[in-house]
Amino acid sequence: MQARVSADADAVRIPFLRSHYARLALVAVQLGLVLLVARLFNLEQSVGFNRIAPIIFVGFIVHALAPLAYRKQVFLVASLAAIEAIFPFPNSLVLVGIGLALIGTCHLPLPHTVRVVMVVVMASLLALFRAEVLPAPIDSLSSVILPILGAMFMFRIVIYLYDLRHMKKKLTVWDSLSYFFLLPNVCFPLFPVVDLQAFLRTHYDKEDVLIYQKGVLWIFRGFTHLIMYRLVYHYFMPSPDEVVGLFKVLQYMLATYLLYLRISGQFHVIVGILCLFGYNLPETHHLYYLASSFNDYWRRINIYWKDFMMKIFFYPSFMKLRKIGTTPALVIATLVVFAGTWILHSYQWFWLQGSFPITWPDALFWGILGVLVAANSVWESKRPKKRAVPSGEWSLPHATRYSLRVLGMFVLITTLWTLWSSESVSDFVGLIVTATQDSVANWALFILILAALVAVGVLAQYLIHRGWELTVTGSAPSFARSAAYTLVGAVVVLGFGQPDVSKQLGEQTATIAATLKSEQLNERDEELLARGYYEGLLAADKYTSGLATIQTGKPKNWDAIMHTDAVEHFDNVLQYRLVSNMDRVYKDERFVTNQWGMHDIDYPQSKPADTRRVAFMGASYEMGAGVPRESTFDALAEGRLNAESADGTQVEILNFSVGGYSLLHNAVLMERHVPSFDPDVIMVAVHSSEFRRMTTHLVNMVEKQIDTSGYPEVTRVIRESGVTSRMSRNQMRQRLDPYANEIVAWSLARIATLAEASGLGLIALYVPLTEEIEGVDPDQFQTYASMVNTHGYDLINLDGAFAGHSPQDIQLAPWDKHLGTRGHELLADKLYSALKQALIDARKPTESHNTSLTNAG
Amino acid sequence: MPDKSTIRTAVKEFILEKFLPGEDPDSLTDDTPLISGGILDSISTVTLVAFLEDRFGVQFQAHEMSADYLDSPETIANTVEEKLG
Numbered sequence: 001m002q003a004r005v006s007a008d009a010d011a012v013r014i015p016f017l018r019s020h021y022a023r024l025a026l027v028a029v030q031l032g033l034v035l036l037v038a039r040l041f042n043l044e045q046s047v048g049f050n051r052i053a054p055i056i057f058v059g060f061i062v063h064a065l066a067p068l069a070y071r072k073q074v075f076l077v078a079s080l081a082a083i084e085a086i087f088p089f090p091n092s093l094v095l096v097g098i099g100l101a102l103i104g105t106c107h108l109p110l111p112h113t114v115r116v117v118m119v120v121v122m123a124s125l126l127a128l129f130r131a132e133v134l135p136a137p138i139d140s141l142s143s144v145i146l147p148i149l150g151a152m153f154m155f156r157i158v159i160y161l162y163d164l165r166h167m168k169k170k171l172t173v174w175d176s177l178s179y180f181f182l183l184p185n186v187c188f189p190l191f192p193v194v195d196l197q198a199f200l201r202t203h204y205d206k207e208d209v210l211i212y213q214k215g216v217l218w219i220f221r222g223f224t225h226l227i228m229y230r231l232v233y234h235y236f237m238p239s240p241d242e243v244v245g246l247f248k249v250l251q252y253m254l255a256t257y258l259l260y261l262r263i264s265g266q267f268h269v270i271v272g273i274l275c276l277f278g279y280n281l282p283e284t285h286h287l288y289y290l291a292s293s294f295n296d297y298w299r300r301i302n303i304y305w306k307d308f309m310m311k312i313f314f315y316p317s318f319m320k321l322r323k324i325g326t327t328p329a330l331v332i333a334t335l336v337v338f339a340g341t342w343i344l345h346s347y348q349w350f351w352l353q354g355s356f357p358i359t360w361p362d363a364l365f366w367g368i369l370g371v372l373v374a375a376n377s378v379w380e381s382k383r384p385k386k387r388a389v390p391s392g393e394w395s396l397p398h399a400t401r402y403s404l405r406v407l408g409m410f411v412l413i414t415t416l417w418t419l420w421s422s423e424s425v426s427d428f429v430g431l432i433v434t435a436t437q438d439s440v441a442n443w444a445l446f447i448l449i450l451a452a453l454v455a456v457g458v459l460a461q462y463l464i465h466r467g468w469e470l471t472v473t474g475s476a477p478s479f480a481r482s483a484a485y486t487l488v489g490a491v492v493v494l495g496f497g498q499p500d501v502s503k504q505l506g507e508q509t510a511t512i513a514a515t516l517k518s519e520q521l522n523e524r525d526e527e528l529l530a531r532g533y534y535e536g537l538l539a540a541d542k543y544t545s546g547l548a549t550i551q552t553g554k555p556k557n558w559d560a561i562m563h564t565d566a567v568e569h570f571d572n573v574l575q576y577r578l579v580s581n582m583d584r585v586y587k588d589e590r591f592v593t594n595q596w597g598m599h600d601i602d603y604p605q606s607k608p609a610d611t612r613r614v615a616f617m618g619a620s621y622e623m624g625a626g627v628p629r630e631s632t633f634d635a636l637a638e639g640r641l642n643a644e645s646a647d648g649t650q651v652e653i654l655n656f657s658v659g660g661y662s663l664l665h666n667a668v669l670m671e672r673h674v675p676s677f678d679p680d681v682i683m684v685a686v687h688s689s690e691f692r693r694m695t696t697h698l699v700n701m702v703e704k705q706i707d708t709s710g711y712p713e714v715t716r717v718i719r720e721s722g723v724t725s726r727m728s729r730n731q732m733r734q735r736l737d738p739y740a741n742e743i744v745a746w747s748l749a750r751i752a753t754l755a756e757a758s759g760l761g762l763i764a765l766y767v768p769l770t771e772e773i774e775g776v777d778p779d780q781f782q783t784y785a786s787m788v789n790t791h792g793y794d795l796i797n798l799d800g801a802f803a804g805h806s807p808q809d810i811q812l813a814p815w816d817k818h819l820g821t822r823g824h825e826l827l828a829d830k831l832y833s834a835l836k837q838a839l840i841d842a843r844k845p846t847e848s849h850n851t852s853l854t855n856a857g
Numbered sequence: 858m859p860d861k862s863t864i865r866t867a868v869k870e871f872i873l874e875k876f877l878p879g880e881d882p883d884s885l886t887d888d889t890p891l892i893s894g895g896i897l898d899s900i901s902t903v904t905l906v907a908f909l910e911d912r913f914g915v916q917f918q919a920h921e922m923s924a925d926y927l928d929s930p931e932t933i934a935n936t937v938e939e940k941l942g
Contacts, residue, residue, distance in 0.1 A: 201925075314899055319917070
């Protein structure tokens with residue numbers, strides 16, 4: 001009622017707004033601009049938002065102009081069109097078909113309990129497909145269809161069955177279908193748990209244009225959250241190795257919490273879209289960074305989830321338990337809610353990502369929050385609400401206490417959030433220990449900053465008391481004010497996104513604008529992605545991580561080679577090698593090893609006559625993770641060299657590379673295995689990531705307590721760094737990182753010494769990574785070039801091989817940055833040219849080394 | 858058996874005393890949204906239901922702790938009246 005008055009008041013002041021169609025047109029213009037913001041900034045493009053945006057725009061206009069009686073049907077058609085746009089036929093048919101079967105089962109003329117059991121059986125069957133325990137009848141079922149089907153049904157069908165039993169209102173078929181196939185769900189798997197009764201109750205419960213205006217405002221607000229998320233993600237989140245000292249730890253903790261902007265942004269967009277179709281749903285998040293108590297926090301953040309848990313867990317538990325007393329019932333019911341939230345978080349993760357994570361940080365986060373909310377609830381129930389300050393008066397002590405409460409909650413929730421986001425509890429403890437070890441002066445500065453923030457809070461309350469509105473739109477914006485804000489805001493953001501405009505604000509601003517428009521990973525996630533490969537860890541188990549999106553489509557069995565049975569493990573510095581004579585599928589590709597445990601064709605151990613033999617050592621790029629052995633770049637170059645051999649001399653490149661190997665692994669290979677194959681040339685691959693991989697190798701050895709006594713240099717750095725096997729991996733990394741370059745240099749020297757002793761040629765092959773399309777970092781390159789130069793290697797630089805190509809061209813998969821077939825072909829072209837020259841001019845054992853930096857091709 | 862007006866008045870008095878202390882009584886109308894308007898949260902809802910059960914001798918079910926049954930003084934009065942039969 002209030003909102004209608006508000007719109008009418010606008011209409012009186014602004015003649016243009018007196019017409020309903022004019023207001024509708026104004027909403028449509030805003031929606032167009034806001035969708036352009038999403039397009040310009042590539043917001044949620046990786047999940048296909050660009051494909052449903054035209055459906056939202058056209059669907060909104062058709063829906064708004066249609067007679068009210070047909071609008072639900074129009075919404076359903078738009079929702080089905082969105083499913084087809086994201087999952088073209090036949091996947092769309094499978095998705096909708098399974099969905100209809102589930103909905104139909106809920107309505108069978110059978111007792112309610114029987115229908116619930118039938119739905120549970122069907123869901124269990126689908127779960128077995130999702131977990132890949134049962135082979136799916138179609139390839140796309142497990143990793144493409146079921147995540148979205150799960151997102152649509154995993155919680156809503158619980159509410160649906162609950163409400164079917166209890167609800168007074170009769171459902172129409174359009175209500176049922178629209179409720180499950182909600183338009184934005186198809187590209188937002190993480191979706192607010194929309195309550196069925198709220199969905200029905202709020203449909204056009206106000207004047208239509210007011211609901212539409214709220215929707216477009218929320219979509220815009222959601223996009224601004226997503227842009228701010230990118231700002232935090234790219235410019236505020238420190239890389240793991242930087243997190244040392246109080247202020248870096250604080251920065252990391254704050255950034256971790258701020259990354260939640262991604263979820264609140266997505267949820268605002270989702271609910272905003274539903275408002276465009278008449279569903280006047282409430283806010284999902286309300287100023288959650290300003291909560292003043294644990295209960296207040298629980299009520300402000302993801303409100304739909306709180307309502308779902310109240311309905312399904314809290315009230316039933318409380319009503320059953322209240323005979324034991326209100327307070328015990330309240331405590332137990334609250335703890336049931338948080339235990340349920342913990343388990344359901346993993347249940348949700350299972351449908352969306354295929355695994356069911358049960359971790360200590362999760363358990364502690366939900367456990368601590370549950371206990372705190374339970375205690376807060378008891379306190380609130382015992383203490384009647386009262387006004388501390390009479391209405392209209394101002395009190396400095398009250399404002400100060402309130403500021404302290406808000407700040408205290410922010411600090412506590414930020415800390416809990418950091419615990420939740422940690423890979424392990426020991427990582428979190430290590431982080432806190434790092435902060436506590438900082439100087440007294442820094443801690444004093446931190447306390448001063450907190451005091452200043454309290455003062456800002458007090459000032460803000462005073463200004464509000466004096467009638468100021470501290471948000472641009474105010475708490476209940478009128479139609480005109482909301483429209484003006486959205487229009488001006490969208491135009492400003494669009495302007496900022498134009499390179500010509502942002503350049504006017506300086507080069508740095510232009511760079512920031514360009515970064516905000518990209519969906520690329522930040523430095524930290526790039527590193528975690530790389531580390532995840534090598535360590536079997538991926539910190540993408542939170543949706544705020546940039547990794548989470550790209551990991552969604554990753555098949556369940558897509559593991560690093562050392563975490564599969566394709567390797568045999570040893571308790572020595574080499575740690576593992578490929579199993580010989582193996583023929584299996586690895587990363588969706590046939591993976592065959594020869595009798596010597598190489599991902600290569602078979603070679604005799606003795607070198608044939610008229611053959612120049614190259615022993616090639618490297619890691620996963622060189623091994624060819626996810627490509628057939630005949631398509632690795634060394635195999636392609638070898639084939640071409642032999643095909644074009646003028647004098648009949650053959651070249652054999654024996655590929656000793658194994659995924660995850662560091663140069664220390666290669667030095668061990670050189671000692672123990674390579675010489676028996678009688679090579680003429682040793683070729684060692686070097687990447688810009690050698691130091692990082694060396695650290696990982698050292699960490700693995702410390703963790704597994706490998707005896708390194710045969711390698712005194714390694715033993716020394718482990719001793720000097722002070723690491724122990726009881727430390728977390730992150731703590732070990734931080735201590736061992738400064739020594740990685742020493743062991744890299746030592747390994748290169750060791751390989752060179754052994755080659756020299758046997759009179760072998762020596763090549764270092766600098767191989768760019770797929771993220772180095774634009775060129776390798778010159779400083780990094782020079783560091784490695786100096787090292788190999790010092791130890792007498794000829795250097796072949798393959799930098800530039802990927803120039804002009806996109807990551808999609810050369811990467812194995814969106815979630816895997818290893819080289820795909822095209823990437824190997826590009827490297828092979830460059831390697832062929834360089835090797836042709838190098839092998840023709842190959843040094844004879846008696847010749848002196850002529851070290852030069854060669855950019856192949 | 859109390860009539861609807863008595864129930865409504867009792868509900869309003871209870872809400873004003875427990876959840877809106879110091880508020881102008883006129884601001885709480887028969888149609889004021891209590892759950893969807895954020896005046897009643899989960900703790901206040903169970904407190905209110907305990908009051909209704911004690912005062913009017915009715916029993917509530919878990920699924921009735923929702924806006925459909927408790928969203929305004931008027932809705933609450935209807936629900937209690939219905940239960941009293």
